[in-house]
Amino acid sequence: MRIAIFSDIHSNMEALQAFIEHSLKKRIDHYMCLGDIVGYGANPNSCIKILQTLPSMNFILGNHDNAAAGGIHQMRREAGEAISWTKMRLSPKSIVFLKNLRENIAGDHMFFCHANPCGTSDWYYISEKSFISRTFFLTGAKIIFAGHTHVAAVITRKNFFCIYIRKPGDGAVVPTASLNRQIFNCGSIGQPRDGDPRASYLIYDTKKNVVEFHRVAYDHERAAKKIVDAGLPEMLALRLARGM
Numbered sequence: 001m002r003i004a005i006f007s008d009i010h011s012n013m014e015a016l017q018a019f020i021e022h023s024l025k026k027r028i029d030h031y032m033c034l035g036d037i038v039g040y041g042a043n044p045n046s047c048i049k050i051l052q053t054l055p056s057m058n059f060i061l062g063n064h065d066n067a068a069a070g071g072i073h074q075m076r077r078e079a080g081e082a083i084s085w086t087k088m089r090l091s092p093k094s095i096v097f098l099k100n101l102r103e104n105i106a107g108d109h110m111f112f113c114h115a116n117p118c119g120t121s122d123w124y125y126i127s128e129k130s131f132i133s134r135t136f137f138l139t140g141a142k143i144i145f146a147g148h149t150h151v152a153a154v155i156t157r158k159n160f161f162c163i164y165i166r167k168p169g170d171g172a173v174v175p176t177a178s179l180n181r182q183i184f185n186c187g188s189i190g191q192p193r194d195g196d197p198r199a200s201y202l203i204y205d206t207k208k209n210v211v212e213f214h215r216v217a218y219d220h221e222r223a224a225k226k227i228v229d230a231g232l233p234e235m236l237a238l239r240l241a242r243g244m
Helices: 013-025 044-051 061-069 077-090 092-099 129-138 220-229 234-240
Strands: 002-006 030-033 057-059 104-107 112-113 143-146 151-158 161-166 174-177 181-185 199-205 211-218
Touching: 002 044, 013 044, 013 199, 013 211, 013 220, 030 044, 044 077, 044 092, 044 181, 092 143, 129 151, 129 161, 129 181, 220 234
Parallel strands: 002 030, 030 057, 112 143, 143 181
Antiparallel strands: 002 199, 104 112, 151 161, 151 181, 174 211, 199 211
């Protein structure tokens, strides 16, 4: 089975459409969205509708999804303004959809979450050593898939040490460890923060036991113009071209 795993669309319809077009050529059996469908960008309802058309699809709740659906979450000024804007424009169906998203999904040896296994109780980033250790402690799953940081990464736990690969390149293929536990971060579709503006996602091939990392170019200038035209903070538009 080939599972396309992606996260942090952030209402960026141009990036989402480019990702879908790219993934349809990759023999995908199942899609897994790790959350933050909305926030920052100008097309929240459209992104939700498009995602619901994908075959064999599962969804996880992200912190921006939770905030847009009425949850309490501390955010920076620009992010908070975007959430207020999004709340005013979400359709009733979109609100119901976001409120019904699951905090995580566990199956076999895999665990899928947005930020970490804590869900809405703590949106910490899996990046620092203490948080990496905490994440491995909170679930016994052999492979953990997450987003939230907007930076693709591979973390392999080997005894009491961790091997950290940050920003695996486009087309990189990483074997899943036979004995050690791992965390795979898929990066972001709609707002990468690793210096590369292209949409980022990964594919887990359960037969070959490998994870493939992919980057997809999209019309970020059009997505940025929509943000400005919608009256959202200009910084949210400018960062799309920088990938930061």
